[in-house]
Amino acid sequence: MEKKRIILALGGNALQRDTKDSSAKSQLEMAKLTAKSVVDLISAGHEIAIVHGNGPQVGQIVSAYEEAKDREMPFPECGAMSQGYIGYHLQQAIRGEMRNRGIDKGIASIVTQVLVDKDDPGFLNPTKPIGSFFTEKEAKKLEEVNGYTMKEDAGRGFRRVVPSPEPIDIVESSTIKSLVEAGNIVIAAGGGGVPVIDKGNNSLEGIAAVIDKDFAAAKLGEILEADMLIILTAVEKVYINYNKPEQRGLDNLTVAEAEKLMKEGHFAAGSMLPKIKAAIKFVKNNPNRKALITSLENASKGIEGKTGTLIINQ
Numbered sequence: 001m002e003k004k005r006i007i008l009a010l011g012g013n014a015l016q017r018d019t020k021d022s023s024a025k026s027q028l029e030m031a032k033l034t035a036k037s038v039v040d041l042i043s044a045g046h047e048i049a050i051v052h053g054n055g056p057q058v059g060q061i062v063s064a065y066e067e068a069k070d071r072e073m074p075f076p077e078c079g080a081m082s083q084g085y086i087g088y089h090l091q092q093a094i095r096g097e098m099r100n101r102g103i104d105k106g107i108a109s110i111v112t113q114v115l116v117d118k119d120d121p122g123f124l125n126p127t128k129p130i131g132s133f134f135t136e137k138e139a140k141k142l143e144e145v146n147g148y149t150m151k152e153d154a155g156r157g158f159r160r161v162v163p164s165p166e167p168i169d170i171v172e173s174s175t176i177k178s179l180v181e182a183g184n185i186v187i188a189a190g191g192g193g194v195p196v197i198d199k200g201n202n203s204l205e206g207i208a209a210v211i212d213k214d215f216a217a218a219k220l221g222e223i224l225e226a227d228m229l230i231i232l233t234a235v236e237k238v239y240i241n242y243n244k245p246e247q248r249g250l251d252n253l254t255v256a257e258a259e260k261l262m263k264e265g266h267f268a269a270g271s272m273l274p275k276i277k278a279a280i281k282f283v284k285n286n287p288n289r290k291a292l293i294t295s296l297e298n299a300s301k302g303i304e305g306k307t308g309t310l311i312i313n314q
C-alpha cells in the first residue's frame with residue numbers, strides 16, 4: 001500500500017473507558033489499547049502525527065486547582081498540563097507497542113501553542129464541554145456558586161462549557177514538521193493546542209478557552225501537507241438519521257454532499273458536526289487529500305477502504 005502522511009485525531013474514547021472513570025490508571029490502560037491501532041498504521045509504513053482531545057482532563061486539572069483554593073492556576077497553564085499528562089501516557093504506550101513489534105522509531109509530544117483571534121465569536125458563546133458530568137440540580141448550583149456556564153452534553157448529563165475559538169496557526173509547526181519528516185511519531189496540538197493570542201512585539205499570551213481538536217488536526221494536516229486526516233471516534237461510520245430506525249451508514253461523501261447533509265441537520269452539534277466541518281476544511285479545494293471518520297479499532301481497515309466514512313473533495 002502507498003505510504004501516507006497521516007494526521008490522527010484521537011477522540012475521547014481513545015483515552016477514557018467511561019465518563020465516570022477519569023483516573024490516570026484507567027487512562028494509561030486506554031492509551032495502551034489505543035497504541036495497538038496507532039502502531040498498526042506505523043507498521044504499515046505511514047508517517048503519523050497525533051492530535052488528541054483533552055476535555056475531561058483539562059476540566060479535571062482546572063477543578064483540582066479551584067478546590068485547592070490556596071493556589072491559583074490560569075486556564076491556559078492547565079491546558080498545557082493536560083498536553084503533558086496525556087502525551088506522557090501516549091508516548092509510553094506507543095513506544096512500548098512499537099518496541100514489542102520491533103519498531104525502533106522516536107516518539108515525542110510537543111507542547112503546542114495555537115494562535116487564535118481575540119475577537120473570535122467563540123469567545124461570546126461557550127460551547128466546549130470540559131470535565132465531569134453533573135445532574136441538572138448540581139449544574140445549577142455550579143452556575144450560581146462558581147459562575148460556570150453549564151450545558152447538557154449529548155444526553156449524558158450537564159458539563160461546564162468554555163469558549164472554543166478556531167485555530168488560525170500552529171506556533172510550533174516548523175519544529176513539528178521537521179520531527180515528522182525525520183521519521184518520528186509526533187504528538188502535537190494536544191487538546192487542540194494551548195490557545196494564544198498575538199500581542200505584537202513577538203509576544204504571545206495564553207487565553208482561557210479550549211480549541212476543538214478536530215479543527216486543530218485539520219489545521220496541522222494543512223500545514224504538514226498531510227495526505228490524510230483520520231478522525232477516530234466511537235462510531236464505525238458517519239450516519240444519516242443517526243439513532244433513528246432509518247439510520248444508514250455513509251461510505252463516501254464529497255464535500256458538496258457533506259455540506260448538504262450538514263444543512264439538513266444530520267450531524268449533531270458538539271459531536272459529529274465539528275468532525276464533518278474539520279474533514280471538509282481539510283479536503284476542500286484539494287483533490288489529493290482524503291479525510292476518514294471511523295472508530296479506533298477500524299483505523300487500519302478504514303485506510304484500506306474497507307470501512308469508515310471517506311470524505312473527498314469531489
Ligand SMILES: Nc1ncnc2c1ncn2[C@@H]1O[C@H](COP(=O)(O)OP(=O)(O)O)[C@@H](O)[C@H]1O
Pocket residue numbers: 010011012013053232233234235237238239240241242266267268270271272273
Ligand atoms: N450523524 C452521526 N453519525 C455518527 N455519529 C454521530 C452522528 N451525530 C452524532 N453522532 C455522535 O457523535 C459521536 C462522536 O462525537 P464525540 O463523542 O464528540 O467524539 P470524540 O469524543 O470521539 O471526539 C458519536 O459517538 C455519536 O454518538
Ligand SMILES: NC(=O)OP(=O)(O)O
Pocket residue numbers: 011012052053054055056129190191192210211212213214
Ligand atoms: N480539545 C478537544 O477537542 O477535546 P475533546 O475531544 O475531549 O472534546
